[in-house]
Structures are given as C-alpha cells and as structure tokens.
Amino acid sequence: MLRYGEPQVAVGLVFVVLALVIVALFVTVARHTVSDVPFERVQAVGYWLRKRWLAFLCALLVVVVGLSLFELPYARGSPRTVVHVTGLQFAWIITPSELPRNTPIRFDVTSRDVNHGFGIYDPHGHLIGSVQAMPGYTNRLDLTFHDPGVYHVFCLELCGIDHHLMQSSFTVR
C-alpha cells in the first residue's frame, strides 16, 4: 500500500498554494475587466510592477536551482557497499538482496534489454527515489537506509506488456 511521502507532500502543498494564488489573481483580473481604465494608466502601473516581478523570479530561479544543486542524487565519491541491479522484461535481479541499514549503499543499475525505471518504495510505502536502468549503461545511485524492513521496487519506465507487474523487493536489516 502506497503512502504520501513527506517531501512529496511538501512539494504538493507548495503547488496548491501557488495554484490558489494564481486562481485568486485571475479572479481579481477578471473582476477588473469590466471597468474602463485608460491603457496608459494600466501600462504605467503594469510596467513598474513587471520590473519587480522579473527581479523576483530571477532571484527565485537562482536561489531554488542553486540550492537544489547541493542535493543532486548523482553518485559521487568512492565506492561503498555495491548492489548490482539488472532490469529485464519483466523482472529485477538484485544482488545481494539483503542490505545493512545506516550504511551507504551504491546501486549499480543497468538493463539487459530495454529501458526500465528502478523506483524504490520504503517499508511504509513512500517512494524514496528512482533511477533509470538503461541497456549498455550503468547508472549509479547512492542511498543510505535507516528503516529496516522490506523495500519494494516498481518499474517506472514503460517496458512492455507486463510493465505494471515488474516488481521486486530487497530487505534492509
């Protein structure tokens, strides 16, 4: 059974707030379409406001994207406990399938046939991340598991008729 993950809920809430602000703005503008305001007046106020709006968005871009660069999921540093993952229509081969907790794990993910998506769900049903499995390439993902239990793997890239059945699991002790 899937559960709402905390980071996803946070992003979802940000989205809901922004969407509501957008709706409020559109309702406000719509209510002011019936009046008759000289266009010169609209332009004077609009252009003044637009410069600040542009500055705000540019600052937001730099801050948000800049901060995100510190949290990239791409593997760095020396090899750790390595788990070999191979996707194939329609199964996962995960070796070893029992992993230690509180230990940095490196997943070496590849595919034997077509593109697959290695999506990891924790024992509570939260999606904690994914990486693509691509034939001819090995994608390296670093993760540390703190919660013991059975972690489920769903395929997150359409790979054929039984894509939705391509599931597996590994255990963290």
Added chain:
Amino acid sequence: MATAAVVHPRALELGLAEPRLSERRIAWAFAGSGVAVFTLMGLAGLAMRLTQANVLALSPTWFYRLLTLHGAGMLTGALLAMMGALWYVLRQVVPLDLGRMLASLLLILLGAVCVIVATLVGGFGTGWTFLSPLPFHPAGQWHMWATATFLVGMLLVGAGFFVFCLDVLIKVTATYGGLRQALAIPFLRGSSDSPPPPQVLAATVVSLEGLLASALGTTVVVAMLGRTFDGAMTLDALWAKNLIYFFGHSVANLIIYLAAGVIYVLVPRYAGRPWKTTKPIVVGWLFTLLFVTFAYSHHLYMDFVQPTSLQIVSTFASFGASVPVAVVTIYTGMMLVWGSRYRWTLASSLLYLGFAGWLIGGTGAVLDSIIPFNFRFHNTLWVVAHFHTYLLLCVIFWVLAFVAHLLEQAAGRTAPRGATILALSGMVVGGYGLVGAWYLSGVLGVPRRYAVEPVGTAGYALAGSIFAMIFALGLLVLLREFVRLARAAREVGRYEAVERVDSWTGSRYRSRQRRESTGFDAPLPEVAEPAGALLTTPAQYAAMTAVAVVALFAFLPPIGRAAEQSTQYHHLLHAGQFLLGVTVGVLVASLPAVFGRLRSRHSHLGIVAVVAAPAGMMLAMTPSIYAPLDHRPALHFLYHLGIAALGVVTGLGAGTLGRVTGRFAAVLAVSMAVLYAAGVGGG
C-alpha cells in the same frame, strides 16, 4: 464578415486584417482535424482511466495500444490545430504558401493513419515516446511491421512539421529582410523603430526550433527504421533517448508557443487594445529560443550517465523558460484585459481560462524540473498531471477558443451566455478535477503508464474518471453550441440582408437574398521570393571550397581503410562524403547563373530535396544495405558516390530556400549525418 457584433467595439479601430478565403479554409481544415482527433483521443483516455479505476476491463495489451495512440494522437491533433491557427494569423502579414501548407497537412494526416494502423491493428504499444530499444522487444505483442509502420508515421508527422517550419522561415526572413529583422534584433538595439508584429517573432522562433527538433527526430527515427530491418544494427540507448526527447519534448513545447502567436492576434480583438512588439517581448522570445533548446534534458534527469553539466543547464533552462511566459506573455495578456471592458464571449472566455491553465500547469512542471524533486516525482502521475494541465486546460482551450472565434465571426453572433457558462463550468470543474486526481496520485508516488495501478489507488482513478466525464459533458454542450453557430454562419454566408421597396405601397422593408458565391480569394499583398544565394562574397566561396577540399579526404583509400576500424567511423566517413556533396551543391547553387534559374522555379523541389535526401542518405547507411558491397569494389565506390550525390541534391535544394533557411537546412542535413554516425553501430 459581421465582426462588430462579436468583438470589442474598439477592436475595429486597430485595423486588424480580414482573413482571406484560403486562410479561413486552412484554419477550418487544421482546426477541424485537430478537434476531431482530440475528441477521439479523449475517449481513448477516458477508457484508460476507467480501466485503472476497475470500471472497464481493457486488457493490458489494449491499454498500452491506446496509451500509445492517445499520446501520439493528442500531440498530433494539438499540433495540427495550432499550426493552422498560426498560419491563419501569420498569413495576414506574411505571404505563406498555400500548397506547402496543404502538403504539410497531408503528410501529418498520413502519419496519423500510420500510427492508428500500427497501434490498433499492429498492436504497437511502447507509448508515444517509443524509446529504443523497446520497439524491437515486443514480448510477443506486435510484429516488426507494426514498429516500421509507427516509425514511418512519426517520420511523416516530422516531415509535415518540417515543411511547415521551412515555409514559415523562408517567408518571414524574406518579408522582413533576414533573420535578425524577423527576430526584431535591430529594434532591440534601437536601430529600427518598426519591428515585425509579435506573431512573427513567435513564428520565427517556432520555425527555427521546429526545424532543429524535426531534424534530430528524423535522425533517430530513420536509424530505428533501419534497425527494424537490420537486426544486427545497434543503437546507443542514451543517444536515442536524447534525440527522441529532444524531438518529442520540443514539438510538445512548441505547440504552446505556436498558440502564443495566435493569442497575440486574438486577445486584442476582445480587449480592444493592440498587442504590440515591445523590447521585453523580443528579449522574451530570444531567451525562449535558448531555453527550449536546452530544457529537454530534464527528461533524462534519472539517467545518471547523462553529463551532469547538461542536467544543470537543463534545470536552469526548464525553470528559465517559465520566466518569459510569466513576465512577458501572460503578464502582458493580463495588462491588455485589465480595465478594458473586455468583450466576454465563448471564444474570449476560453482564451482567458487558457492563460490560467498555462500558468498552473507550468508551475507544476517547474517544480518537477528541480532535480531533487524530480528524484521523487519522475515518471509518477505528477508528470501526467502537469502536462495535462497545460495541454488540456490551456492548449485545447485555445484550440476551442480559435474554433469559437471563427464561428462567432462567421455567424455574426456569440454563443448564448447560459450555454457558455454551462459548458465552461463543466470543462473547468471536470478538467481541474481530472488533473487534481493525478497530482494527488503523484504525491502518493503512483507510477504513470500502468495498465493496473498499485493496490489501494483505484479511488483516485475513479475520481479522475468522474471528473473526466464532467469535462466531457461540458465539451458536449460546447460542441452543441459550435453546431448552432455553424448553422447560423451558414445562413449568414448564404444570405444577406437587403432593403426592398414594396411596388404596391411604396413602403420600404428589409428582406434577405442569396449571396452570390464568388469563391474569390483576395490576392496576397506581395509574394516574397526566397532572398539571396547561400554564398555571396569571395570569402564565403573560399571557405566553402576549403570545406569541400577537406571533405574530399573522405574518398581517399587510406582514410577509407582507417574508417573500417568500427561501424561508427565508417558512418563518419559516409557523413564526410555527404558533406562533400552538400558543399558542392551549395557552391553550384550559389553561382549567379544557376541561382537565377533555381530560386523562382524550383523552391518547391528544393523543399522536397532537403526533406527527403538527408533521410534517404541515412536510410542508405543501414549496414545490411552497404555491407554486401564490401567485396565488390566498383559497386562499393558507386555507393559512396551515391551518398555524395544525395549531398549534392541537398545542397542544390538548400540553395533555393533563401540565405537563412537554406544555410540552416544545409547545416542540419550534415549534422544529421554526423549524429547518425555517433549513435549507430553493429552491422
């Protein structure tokens, strides 16, 4: 045309051009095809969502077939409708070619037929992204003919869009005197005070980006087509993914930018204020050109072998692409309607609602373009949610707004207020409810493209299905109003009001009489010829000759032997031979005597040449075609000459398209050959 009754009273003072008969017909052909495709594909989408809700019982086989058809069909339908709409508004200032537009329509419709056959008959079910090598691993679900048919379909759709973009670029650069002028750069720098109207900026950016995307798409599709017939051929999966997403993402993205060009013309008609080219608009479009080019890589965030630098550039580009939209296009639209006594009709209401859909959907997409967030949302239903927000609740709203605009103009009246409110309420509540269920499912981590969704999530699918049906009911009310407006338009078109005098009483009365149908299409203001030869100065001739001399090395035996080290090097040799041909073609086509003969009479053939010859060259590079010639030197040499000859044809063809378009087409053709060499192996 009875326009005064359905637009803003001040709109007539703006001097907006009346559409010609041919423009109205093209608009109807494209918009009609688009709306029909959208309606049918929407039903396919509803069937899939009901299956996920356990209400219908589509087998996985049929689910993935419909998934593929729905994705490819929706994008094709929206593309068609918006191409027609942009052509309609652009031709009022730029003399676009009617025949080329019809050729484009024919190619895209033929492509759509191929996709329908491949999916519904052939069982092809890879999703519209057809990521290599899935089309060649059908797991018993489809035959290779279905793969080939689907790929031919994609090739035809790409070719149709390519032809459209070529004609737009040829004509805008010819009309405004060059690419810089069409992009209003002299205006930006203060050396000109008469920039082109904003729809020209949109069309120029779309055509440049569309040509690039179609060329890259053609490269990977032709390579995959070769792989369909040559099992020993290998395609690099990362290479294929990059090219497919560049093509798919860009085309999907360009639909909304095509639409932007349309709203520049439509919104002023209801706001009674002009949408002029300003410096912020020019800067916005230049940044859009840059951002759209690099944004596609966000589809590969979870392919960790993709260079990290490209991922970071893509993050900035994906977020950055929203800035011109939010600060220039939508913001200016809101300024135009604020305090304007906006003329609320069915068409103008759909236009207004579309702005909101673009902004809300864009917000969801921007959040997903942040790499750490994407790590948790990649290929979940969040993605489905945000692209449906701006495709369904912006692009489709604008397609319907365009159709409503045409109908209201032709009928001389608007749709009734009650029906308008009913239809739009259903579509807004249903549409946002539908995508809301996807957003929630995305937060929950439900994977996208699942015939059977994880246990416990069917409720979201059921809620989404119910909202989709509410949307469909709203759409039905809207379509009913379209039919009524069409009937009214027919009456207006057939009859005209006249004043008569009663011969008995002498009193005057109003009557109606049948209009005389002239079938007359007002002439275009001026037919712009493709401007200028590709090479004009001695230095340009010298540089091109130097490139030809270097490319000649591709025919030297030692180079040929060295190229036998690998298939990639061998294909690079072919690319060199093709480059030689292109340079020779360009040099010949630029000679004044030749150019004078070519440009006016053969530009249609030129378009055929730059579309077909590079594709033919790459198809001829399928290893199973040239490998048997290895031990037959004479035939082998002739094969290499043939590759160079295709280059000559491309160069000559490019020479007929004008300086900007011709040079760009020639560079794209050579780039396709080199890119092909980089990704194709085996054989």
